[in-house]
Amino acid sequence: MAAISQDDITGLVLAGGRGSRMGGLDKGLQPFRGQPLALRALQRLAPQTGALLVNANRHTADYAAWGHAVVADAAPDFAGPLAGMLAGLQHCRTGWLVTVPCDSPLFPLDLVAQLAAAAPSGMAVVTARAASAAAPRLQPVFCLMAARLAPALAHYLAQGGRKVGEWAALQDAVQVPFGPPRDHALAFANANTLEELDALEAAAR
DSSP: OOOOOGGGEEEEEEOOOOOGGGTTOOGGGSEETTEEHHHHHHHHHGGGOSEEEEEOSSOHHHHHTTSSEEEOOSSSSOOOHHHHHHHHHHHOOSSEEEEEETTOTTOOTTHHHHHHHHGGGTOSEEEEEEOOSSOOEEEEEEEEEEGGGHHHHHHHHHTTOOOHHHHHHHTTOEEEEEOTTTSOTTTTOOOSSHHHHHHHHHHTO
C-alpha cells in the first residue's frame, strides 16, 4: 500500500467535552501560554495535515472564528470523545482522519507522520503509545483512522460503547510508540483541572 499523503489527512481537535473537572468550563477555550488550548492544538496540528476541523458543543462561534469548520458531537449529552470522532468522520472529505484532544497542548510535532507511517501495513486505525521503560501507556485519543470506519463507529456508539481504547482494539489497531529522543516527558500530558493546567504550563517553561 502506498504511503498516506499529508493532503489526504484531516486533523480534528476534540474540544466537545463537558469540562466537569474544570467546574463546567469549556476546556478548549482555557488559556495556555496566552492562547486557548484548542487554538494551540490547531496550530500544532496544521502543518501535519491537509485540512482541519474542530469538534465543539458550546461556544461554537468562538471556535468558528479561528477559520475552520466546527462540528458538534454525533451523539447527545456529551457522549465522550468517540462522539466527536464520529462527527469528524462524518464531515471528513479526505481518506483519513487524525484526532487530538484539546487538553494536551504539547503533543509531538511529528505525531501524524509517525502514525501515518504505520498505516500502510493495512491497518485502518493507528493509535499512539507513550513509550517509557517505567510506564508505557496507550494514548488512544491520538488516533489516525480511515474515514470509511464511520458506520462501524456509529454502530459501536449506538450499542452503548464509549471507550476509545476498546473501540480501537475492536478494529485491531496498531500502536505506535513515542519516546525519547523523538519525544519528551510532557508530550502526552493532559490537563483535566485548572490546577493541572497551571502545573503543565509551569512545567513546560
